Amino acid sequence: MQATLRAAALAATLCLGAFGAHAVTLKISCGAVGLEFQLCKEESDAWAQKTGHEVQVINAPNDSNERLALYQQILGSGSDKIDIYQIDVVWPGLLANHLIDLKPFTKGAEKAHFPAIVANNTVGDKLVAMPWFTDAGLLFYRKDLLAKYKVAPPTTWDALAAAAKKIQDGERAAGNPKMWGFVWQGRAYEGLSCNATEWLASFGGGAIVEPNGKVSVNNANAIKALQTAAGWVGTITPKAVLNYAEEDSRGVFQSGNAVFLRNWPYVWALAHKPDSQIAGKVGVMPLPAGGSGSSGGRSAATLGGWQLSVSKYSKNAAVAADLVNYLVSAAVQKDRAIKASYNPTLPALYQDADVMAANPFMAELASTFAAAVSRPSTVTAAQYNQVSNLFWNAAHDVLSGKAKAPQAVADLDRQLNKLAPADKWN
């Protein structure tokens, strides 16, 4: 009797052991901006169903710098709590030490993605992340309101300010006291660095730190760019924008209380959901150019986008890499583009009729996505976070009126040069 029991127990243990070796539980950290979290869960579940593994989706903070801080804490302690991380386009250099090389697992699949993003995700000769979706700053506008006030979509910041003022005043007089002209992301966080990078580039004010390591922010065009943006606050932009992140600004726009919105492509799908108050009334175009034509301004969009990485502390790295391969595959990226307007990182999908039908702007704005400006993360490498923090705080001080633009960029220039004596970043 006892022997039988023991044999049964042994058999059960063996079964469990064998089962355990095949079915593992992976933890993936996904963002929750817009539809991200819901989609990530659905896609991971689909993979789990197919493979018999289990996936737990962890909700990461929406502010990207908070997310980075959390990741750094978890990775810094060598924890295996999370297997797969969704990382920002500016992080591969910062986190490379903690991530595995995906090359042995991708079987060359990365060659189908945009080469620039793959290069960005390659640190040394390690492919530390696979591209998942790409982003560029866009200008969303209310087609109906522009038509009502007979205003053309603005191609310069000055034209935008004039149009915003006109429509804002008109709508307020017509009975919507909450109407604002232009909303964007002005909270003291990474998103402000993205917005301000666009202003600087559009005025020809450089990239804060140039690719050769030189700090370039202290110039007249950069000052002009910051002054222009500061001029919007309180006139066409609510003062509260100084504490807005992506979803706050989208909230104002989507509830019908803003004419223009600077945001990422994901807004397109949400603005066109059936329950959206502005469905069918939204247009999208490249961000306006600085200056007035002759002074050499141009339209500039900050390059964003998210990648998937596998932690080197993961106990199931090979299985995790398999999930990454699945999530970045053409089928999943196509689905994400159609359902939620996440720009694919596979050039082939831009020829796909279904994707283009759901997101007509992706084809129209192909040049915007191709010419997006990078934040200085490659050259400043491990110090990027400090550079960005100093930059967004300087911009925040100018926007809030705490500092004058010339003084703020001079201070920023001094602080950045202190970080990298003789233009050497490490």
Place this chain on the structure above:
Amino acid sequence: MTPQGTGLQRARRVQAWWLVLPTLAVLAAVAGWPLARTVFFSLTDAKLSALGTHRFVGLDNYLGPRFGDGGVLFDPEWWASVGNTLLFAASSVLLETLLGLGIALLLNHPSRLRTLLRAAVLVPWAIPTVVSARMWTWMLHDQFGILNTALVAAGLASEPLAWTADPSLSFVTIVMVDVWKTTPFMALLTLAALQMVPRDCHEAAQIDGASPWTIFTHITLPLILPAMLVAMVFRGLDALRVFDVIYVMTSNSRATRSMSVYVREQLIDFQKIGAGSAAATLLFATIAVVTLAWLLATRSRMRELD
């Protein structure tokens, strides 16, 4: 004193040490060791991304490698955060003490509602700060917030105020939220002190014809002051290391950055364990100095408690 008495005394002293030893050991493990580690790291160039490899750099993190350049003590942002923290601690503790005293005096009136009110007043204190700070962020939101809607509807504001974004308002807002949350703590401690005040003192004064105000300033206040001073020390300590309410409501903005926010930024955002530990050590020293100064300044009053 006989030799026997000395022996007994010594035995008692030894026994006393044995009795407090477990507490001391736990304290050393959970407070002493981390503090010592922090001080140690503040003398190294450790990075969060590679904690294993660090070298000793002396006082560079405090004074900078070339004296005055790059050290925490020469960072204007550190001093700005020290200023913010001290201003926050002083204003919030003062307001909480005054409001707490007022609420305690009201609650001290015998009434059938008292038990219920005493429980109700504790609600803000029972909510975790992160939750209440989020809640307030929504209530103060310029577009969807109930507070702005109410202010505009009542005609008190011509347009919604950007409570957490406007630098001239954000500091006041944070103090306000902190006062809302911690006044119950002060009210309860003050109420406890009020209930210790002997009733016969009041009765005697009333018979002598003293006005309620005279009774309050000459009898009640002196009797509860020592307890209030202790409560203020507790609150002050808490306020000096403020982090959550500020971080949740205004993120990394310079305008409201406290010492703890600065320390976190160095440690986590910038991965600079060395500089962050130096700032943390200075934060500890600042709190120690302020507390000692407070205890010394109020020593004569405290003694009356014994």
